[in-house]
Amino acid sequence: MFYSNEEGSNLKLIDFGLATSYYKINEEGEGKYIRMMATVGTAYYMAPEIISGDYSNACDMWAIGVILYLMLAGEPPFDGETEVQILEKIAEKGEVLKEDGFKDDIWKHVSDEAKDLICNLLTAEDNRISPKEALRHPWFNQLKKSPRENKSIEKKYMNKLKRFQNLNSFKKCIFTFMATRAGDEEIQKQIKIFRSLDKNQDGYITRKELRSNMKDLLSSEEINQILKGVDTDKNGAINYNEFITATLGKRTLLNKKRIMKAYKLLDVNHDGVLSTKDLQGLIKKKCLEFVTPQLLEEILEICDCDKDGKVTFAEFDRSLTKDTLDM
Missing domain, CATH: 1.10.238.10 (EF-hand)
Incomplete structure (x- = not known):
């Protein structure tokens, strides 16, 4: 749903009541990705492997495919009078879309690229594309705007990143929680800066992107220190929430x-x-x-x-x- 009624409002994914982490750390401190087994969710958006009770985070890409289909067609790809009928159609793993799923008149005005992206999302788990592959799909290339200006990043925001790395993990953790409760109107500047730093728009600012944007402001050692201090989930890059948290003002965080x-x-x-x-x-x-x-x-x-x-x-x-x- 949209954050507000204003033109250009940010689009938000909602309803994460059943969200869970699929990366678990055992007692020895070793982490690994696990398969999930609980058959939960709304029937319209459930991937076939959820029904069988053995699935990974790829189920989210199926749900995204359903949302894209809904946005373009105005109706779900798999429908029925009952939940059982819906699940039976889903069990066909989306191959029906390649055969006769785009015959309605509504699809005459939808590009082949959009239909191809849907087919690559609503398919068997082994064939389903990843988030990064989806973002590189030709359909998104068509939608991309002209290259954005490489706006200079204000030095005060770089100083905020440097200061954040010196906080203890207690403050970092609690501030991160509070930053996720900030409204878009409070973080407009941070959103723009994050997008200008995140060149490939994958939701992460990597060390390479930091160097590319900050080489005139910070040394390589300072960049490495910022990445180490702001990357609280230790995945090697700065994600959206981490960046917003680190650059929010004291007045906003200490509310x-x-x-x-x-x-x-x-x-x-x-x-x-x-x-x-x-x-x-x-x-x-x-x-x-x-x-x-x-x-x-x-x-x-x-x-x-x-x-x-x-x-x-x-x-x-x-x-x-x-x-x-x-x-």
């Missing part, structure tokens, strides 16, 4: 209402204090992906000023705002 929301999210039993038991329960139940043993240790070490094993909102708030540089 009392946002700090309170973060605090209440951690205070699962709503008793007004964060205890060791509360935080350990969050980790054990995996209620929140960003709550890690390291974060637990830092919350108790940094926030629990009187060392009574509990963190009040006043302590939590003071620990976030104290000595935080003007980002």
Whole structure:
């Protein structure tokens, strides 16, 4: 859905109630991608492999194909009177689209490139294209605007990135959570800068892109330090949320209402204090992906000023705002 009714408004994907991480870290600290098994979702958007109970993140590309089909045709690609009928059609893995799925009059005004992209999304998992492959598809090349001007990046935003890397992981984690709650009207400047840095528009700013844009502002060593400090999920690049968090102003991040929301999210039993038991329960139940043993240790070490094993909102708030540089 669109963020607002204004022309040029950002398009938002919503409804992540069933979202989960498919990258898991075991007790030895080793990470790996896993297959998922829960048969969940809305029938219209479910990939065939979800129905069989053995799937990967490629199911998201199927759902994107369904959304694209809906946007162009005004109706879902697989429909039926009942959910069972819908799932039976989905089980055909989209091959029906290549045979007779584009015969309606509506498709006469849709390019062959768009139909080809849909077919490469609504197909068997082994044949389905990845997000990067989809972005390189000829259909997107047709839609690309003329080359954007290489606008100079304001030095103050580079300084924000450098300052963010010096924050402890506790502040980085909580600020990241609060930044995801910022409205588009608060981050317009950051969005524009991120897009100008993200040359291939894949949602990540790589070391190469940083060098290309900042070689006149920062040394190679400074660039490496920024990447290491801002890349909180340690995937080797700066994603959208990481960049927005690192470049938001202190006034936006240290908003009392946002700090309170973060605090209440951690205070699962709503008793007004964060205890060791509360935080350990969050980790054990995996209620929140960003709550890690390291974060637990830092919350108790940094926030629990009187060392009574509990963190009040006043302590939590003071620990976030104290000595935080003007980002």
